[in-house]
Amino acid sequence: MIEYDEFENRMILKLVYYGPALSGKTTNLLRLHDLLEKQGRGDLTVLDTKNDRTIFFDLLPFFLVAPSRLKIKLKVFTVPGQVKHDATRKAVLQRADGVAFIADSQLSEETTNFESFKNLEENLQFVGLDIEEIPLVIQFNKRDLKNTITEADIKGTWGPTGIPVFLSSATEGWGIVETFGTLVGQAYDHIDKKHYLKDKHGLDKETFIQQLTRKINEVSIIPSPLAGEG
Amino acid sequence: MDNNKTIEYDYIIGADKNIRDILKVSDITPLLQSAVKAGAAYAAIEDDTGKALYQHSGISESPSSPEVTVKKPLYIEGEVAGYIIVKADDGIINTIGELMLASINTILKSSYKALLATETHKTVVHQSFEELLETNRKLIQSENKYRELANSLEKTVQQRTEELRQAHAKLLTQEKIVSIGQLAAGIAHEINNPLGFILSNINTLKQYVSKMKGMLVFYRDAVEKGTVEKELLGQKWKKLKLDFVFQDIEDLITESSGGAERVKKIVSDLKGFSHIDEAKEADADINKEIDRTINVLVHEIPGDAEIIRNYHEFPLFACNPADLCQAFFNIILNALQTGTKGLKLTITTGYSNGNIRVSFSDNGPGMPEDLRNRIFEPFFTTKEVGKGTGMGLNVTYEIITSYGGTIDVESKPGKGATFTISLPVTERAKQI
Ligand SMILES: Nc1nc2c(ncn2[C@@H]2O[C@H](COP(=O)(O)OP(=O)(O)OP(=O)(O)O)[C@@H](O)[C@H]2O)c(=O)[nH]1
Ligand SMILES: Nc1ncnc2c1ncn2[C@@H]1O[C@H](COP(=O)(O)OP(=O)(O)O)[C@@H](O)[C@H]1O
Ligand SMILES: [Mg+2]
Ligand SMILES: [Mg+2]
Numbered sequence: 001m002i003e004y005d006e007f008e009n010r011m012i013l014k015l016v017y018y019g020p021a022l023s024g025k026t027t028n029l030l031r032l033h034d035l036l037e038k039q040g041r042g043d044l045t046v047l048d049t050k051n052d053r054t055i056f057f058d059l060l061p062f063f064l065v066a067p068s069r070l071k072i073k074l075k076v077f078t079v080p081g082q083v084k085h086d087a088t089r090k091a092v093l094q095r096a097d098g099v100a101f102i103a104d105s106q107l108s109e110e111t112t113n114f115e116s117f118k119n120l121e122e123n124l125q126f127v128g129l130d131i132e133e134i135p136l137v138i139q140f141n142k143r144d145l146k147n148t149i150t151e152a153d154i155k156g157t158w159g160p161t162g163i164p165v166f167l168s169s170a171t172e173g174w175g176i177v178e179t180f181g182t183l184v185g186q187a188y189d190h191i192d193k194k195h196y197l198k199d200k201h202g203l204d205k206e207t208f209i210q211q212l213t214r215k216i217n218e219v220s221i222i223p224s225p226l227a228g229e230g
Numbered sequence: 231m232d233n234n235k236t237i238e239y240d241y242i243i244g245a246d247k248n249i250r251d252i253l254k255v256s257d258i259t260p261l262l263q264s265a266v267k268a269g270a271a272y273a274a275i276e277d278d279t280g281k282a283l284y285q286h287s288g289i290s291e292s293p294s295s296p297e298v299t300v301k302k303p304l305y306i307e308g309e310v311a312g313y314i315i316v317k318a319d320d321g322i323i324n325t326i327g328e329l330m331l332a333s334i335n336t337i338l339k340s341s342y343k344a345l346l347a348t349e350t351h352k353t354v355v356h357q358s359f360e361e362l363l364e365t366n367r368k369l370i371q372s373e374n375k376y377r378e379l380a381n382s383l384e385k386t387v388q389q390r391t392e393e394l395r396q397a398h399a400k401l402l403t404q405e406k407i408v409s410i411g412q413l414a415a416g417i418a419h420e421i422n423n424p425l426g427f428i429l430s431n432i433n434t435l436k437q438y439v440s441k442m443k444g445m446l447v448f449y450r451d452a453v454e455k456g457t458v459e460k461e462l463l464g465q466k467w468k469k470l471k472l473d474f475v476f477q478d479i480e481d482l483i484t485e486s487s488g489g490a491e492r493v494k495k496i497v498s499d500l501k502g503f504s505h506i507d508e509a510k511e512a513d514a515d516i517n518k519e520i521d522r523t524i525n526v527l528v529h530e531i532p533g534d535a536e537i538i539r540n541y542h543e544f545p546l547f548a549c550n551p552a553d554l555c556q557a558f559f560n561i562i563l564n565a566l567q568t569g570t571k572g573l574k575l576t577i578t579t580g581y582s583n584g585n586i587r588v589s590f591s592d593n594g595p596g597m598p599e600d601l602r603n604r605i606f607e608p609f610f611t612t613k614e615v616g617k618g619t620g621m622g623l624n625v626t627y628e629i630i631t632s633y634g635g636t637i638d639v640e641s642k643p644g645k646g647a648t649f650t651i652s653l654p655v656t657e658r659a660k661q662i
Contacts, residue, residue, distance in 0.1 A: 003246065088350065
């Protein structure tokens with residue numbers, strides 16, 4: 001949590017899209033920006049990119065107001081995936097309320113995915129966050145491509161961890177909102193435990209998710225959740 | 231997982247920015263001024279609570295037509311962060327308002343991005359710096375710890391070494407004192423004997439001298455009185471048993487000088503053994519040194535014992551001869567102390583492959599393996615308290631190894647013991 005000001009009655013939450021370079025983190029936010037209702041969110045700020053590679057981060061802000069008048073701002077960040085930007089990843093990860101790990105489904109990227117996940121574990125620990133505690137979802141992106149890791153292999157590897165796993169194609173625009181919705185739901189549970197969003201602020205999980213994932217009409221999305229919600 | 235320290239930063243990426251953080255006076259003032267120049271009576275920027283942050287008014291307040299006010303919201307991250315307020319004539323207000331809004335939004339957006347970028351950059355740099363500091367601090371800490379440890383270790387080692395050296399030096403002198411003490415009784419006896427008869431001979435000689443004096447005085451008186459008579463003189467000579475006296479004086483003197491010779495030899499043996507008058511380092515003839523050692527032990531050797539010297543010629547050995555004698559002494563003394571009836575101690579010296587070899591082989595009780603393995607340890611002794619120090623063979627070992635040599639023992643219970651010393655001859659010594 002970036003900030004919680006009880007006096008001002010506002011809460012700023014942080015979600016982070018993490019993953020190896022070129023796995024589609026920035027594209028995920030672009031898609032969310034395109035797919036989701038303009039009302040209740042700000043513009044996508046793409047901060048300093050170089051040849052489409054994120055150097056600092058991208059930011060897509062959302063906001064909603066709970067029945068208690070608590071203003072909740074949810075800032076969704078991407079980190080730069082390139083190995084050399086590790087310091088920035090740490091800085092962005094600081095005080096995150098949830099992480100979406102965007103993996104690249106291409107077979108050639110298997111080790112890169114594992115290394116990036118290891119890096120996530122290390123950096124979470126570095127910034128004082130517990131990987132067992134923090135809301136976490138995994139997305140296997142680029143399912144539209146050939147030579148990708150099979151669903152069975154993904155299930156075999158990640159199924160036992162209990163972490164929700166989604167298949168997606170950010171360029172085709174499916175699996176993106178589902179990933180986001182599940183992460184938002186987990187983040188709700190996590191924060192509700194401590195700040196009683198439902199009991200104190202009258203905000204239930206369904207409303208929370210629904211408010212943040214309202215789609216612009218007529219856009220068809222093929223959902224493809226792989227594992228159920230953890 | 232290790233426990234990396236968590237580092238907190240002043241700036242958290244994502245922390246809200248207000249309009250004042252983002253817009254700088256220098257960016258805004260020219261805009262407000264140009265709005266007024268363009269005809270606006272008043273131009274200002276307010277924050278989200280309606281408090282004016284920056285404002286500019288026209289000089290002349292002479293409205294030609296009714297004045298209108300426009301208030302347009304400014305957004306940061308999609309949220310209203312403040313307002314633009316423009317007061318102007320009805321005719322121009324919209325144009326000025328739109329222009330103002332467009333320019334300020336542009337400035338706001340680029341300034342917002344620039345601010346995020348710089349703050350992120352600062353955070354990252356700060357964080358990397360903090361990380362570096364932390365790493366550095368840890369390094370210094372562990373380095374200090376190790377340095378301290380190393381320092382104190384070095385000190386402790388030095389101290390212990392010094393303590394050991396002193397203790398050892400003390401033990402060495404003690405061992406020398408003890409072995410010399412063991413020698414002393416025998417040596418005292420050895421010296422006492424000749425001294426005893428020399429003293430009694432001197433006493434006898436004193437009596438003989440007074441007899442001769444008596445004879446001479448009798449003769450002088452007779453000459454003075456003119457009563458020199460062959461018979462009287464002969465009677466006196468006989469009475470004083472001067473024939474025997476003269477005969478005995480010769481024996482006594484021969485015997486006494488023999489005794490004195492013996493004392494002189496003992497002293498010189500002792501001196502030879504201790505090398506008291508010699509330079510510390512010398513080129514020693516090992517065979518001679520062994521002889522010297524045996525010489526001071528002569529009185530310890532029982533009558534039924536036999537020492538067989540099986541010597542061979544070899545180069546001189548550069549060493550401290552006194553040390554070497556001490557080394558041999560301790561081995562020979564041990565053999566003698568076994569109290570073996572009909573002891574046979576064979577000392578063999580030889581030279582092969584650049585090594586001088588000396589072996590001491592006795593027909594004593596020997597020793598079992600567990601004992602054999604421990605005899606070179608300091609303080610290891612099977613002898614009764616006061617008799618053995620357990621330092622003898624340890625001292626020998628120390629001396630031999632200090633010359634790069636080795637000492638081995640071969641022994642079985644009831645089969646005697648053989649100590650073999652091997653000393654490497656240096657080039658320098660070989661040339662001599
Ligand atoms: N075929 C395919 N290409 C994708 C998909 N998602 C992203 N890409 C492409 O992959 C490239 C990298 O995507 P980005 O979203 O910039 O990757 P990123 O994870 O933000 O990369 P970094 O900022 O360097 O960490 C772009 O060319 C995208 O068009 C996908 O689902 N399918
Ligand atoms: N020639 C020998 N034969 C049998 N035992 C021996 C002989 N020389 C030494 N030892 C054994 O080695 C032990 C250690 O000898 P040493 O170091 O000279 O100490 P110490 O003579 O004071 O006992 C002796 O107590 C004895 O048991
Ligand atoms: Mg990116
Ligand atoms: Mg001894």
